[in-house]
Amino acid sequence: MTRITYSLEFMQISLTGIHNEPRLPATAAEMPISAVEGINVAVIGGGLMGHAIAGLHAAAGAQVTVLESDAESRRSMHGRIHASFTPLGSADRAVANTSVTSDSGRALSGSHIVIEAAVEKIAVKNDLVRLASRFAPESIFATNTSAIRISDIAESHANPELVVGTHYFNPPHLIPLVEVVPGQRTSPNTVQKIAAYLRLIDKIPAVLSSDPPGFVANRIQHAMWREALALLEAGVADAETIDLIVRNSFGPRLTVMGPIENADYVGLDLTESIHSYLFPHLSSTTSPSAEVLNAVARGKLGRKTGQGITTWTEQRAQQATERLASHLITTFSSRKG
Numbered sequence: 001m002t003r004i005t006y007s008l009e010f011m012q013i014s015l016t017g018i019h020n021e022p023r024l025p026a027t028a029a030e031m032p033i034s035a036v037e038g039i040n041v042a043v044i045g046g047g048l049m050g051h052a053i054a055g056l057h058a059a060a061g062a063q064v065t066v067l068e069s070d071a072e073s074r075r076s077m078h079g080r081i082h083a084s085f086t087p088l089g090s091a092d093r094a095v096a097n098t099s100v101t102s103d104s105g106r107a108l109s110g111s112h113i114v115i116e117a118a119v120e121k122i123a124v125k126n127d128l129v130r131l132a133s134r135f136a137p138e139s140i141f142a143t144n145t146s147a148i149r150i151s152d153i154a155e156s157h158a159n160p161e162l163v164v165g166t167h168y169f170n171p172p173h174l175i176p177l178v179e180v181v182p183g184q185r186t187s188p189n190t191v192q193k194i195a196a197y198l199r200l201i202d203k204i205p206a207v208l209s210s211d212p213p214g215f216v217a218n219r220i221q222h223a224m225w226r227e228a229l230a231l232l233e234a235g236v237a238d239a240e241t242i243d244l245i246v247r248n249s250f251g252p253r254l255t256v257m258g259p260i261e262n263a264d265y266v267g268l269d270l271t272e273s274i275h276s277y278l279f280p281h282l283s284s285t286t287s288p289s290a291e292v293l294n295a296v297a298r299g300k301l302g303r304k305t306g307q308g309i310t311t312w313t314e315q316r317a318q319q320a321t322e323r324l325a326s327h328l329i330t331t332f333s334s335r336k337g
């Protein structure tokens with residue numbers, strides 16, 4: 001059975017006609033920066049984020065190899081890429097420029113950039129840094145970690161100056177911004193190079209100066225989630241009502257006015273009054289909410305298991321994916337750079 005799966009997989013790879021031969025070693029120094037064509041990218045982990053990150057680089061013209069340890073994920077990779085890129089009209093190109101393999105050497109050797117999008121566990125990321133350090137020691141190692149400090153991930157690399165955070169947002173092919181996060185030992189050259197490359201593939205790199213856990217976006221985002229879950233736990237409103245309020249009050253405003261401009265816009269005197277009164281009442285818990293801890297302990301993980309804080313049918317999951325994609329495509333369709 002295993003042998004059949006493998007042979008089908010290789011048939012699929014050879015049908016797409018992409019770099020079945022091992023590639024020559026590549027280095028970040030040799031990476032072309034004027035055109036995407038000619039750039040080889042390896043993506044480690046082809047799950048929710050990795051398949052779409054692979055597809056967006058491939059759709060832009062890079063040759064992408066996904067290193068995926070799970071056989072079912074490898075088998076479904078091209079189908080998932082195709083489905084994600086169909087609304088953008090670039091599904092065929094995204095699939096054609098992507099190969100999938102479980103062979104580390106084949107995936108990593110010859111890649112100018114290695115993008116790590118495996119699970120959010122530091123031990124796994126450190127193993128993968130060591131793997132990349134072995135097969136692609138002179139290439140940029142760009143981790144898609146959501147929150148782990150880049151400095152902690154870079155420790156295991158032979159050349160930590162080449163390790164950088166490139167934090168994409170789900171769905172990464174529809175959200176243009178990528179946080180570019182330097183660790184303590186990341187070189188300015190690596191940061192400039194990856195930012196230039198991201199612009200080339202039509203992403204908006206937002207370059208940070210340091211790597212606090214959670215960087216910028218997830219610190220702000222999860223401060224809000226902590227408060228939303230605290231309100232739910234306190235019984236102030238039910239889940240639907242809390243989400244309804246966020247989506248229809250300050251939520252829509254955030255795409256045109258960020259919190260700091262907004263504070264200035266309404267007046268810092270008002271901001272000071274609200275913060276002086278309100279901050280002592282906001283959640284400052286340092287552990288996940290009981291609601292989340294209990295659900296996870298009972299295997300209720302949300303959409304992927306059909307039950308989380310709310311109930312998920314297949315139909316609801318499909319509609320949520322389509323609603324999100326359609327909204328993001330409309331929001332960013334008129335974007336110029």
Ligand SMILES: NC(=O)c1ccc[n+]([C@@H]2O[C@H](COP(=O)([O-])OP(=O)(O)OC[C@H]3O[C@@H](n4cnc5c(N)ncnc54)[C@H](O)[C@@H]3O)[C@@H](O)[C@H]2O)c1
Nearest residue numbers: 045046047048049050068069070117118119120145146170
């Ligand atoms: N899901 C999000 O919204 C989101 C957003 C931004 C960043 N991230 C980050 O991106 C990373 C991936 O998240 P995800 O949601 O795509 O996870 P996921 O579980 O959907 O995918 C992870 C994939 O990595 C594969 N994998 C695990 N170990 C591997 C290994 N040693 N070698 C090769 N493949 C391996 C798994 O088989 C799986 O397919 C995490 O670090 C996460 O924090 C996630």
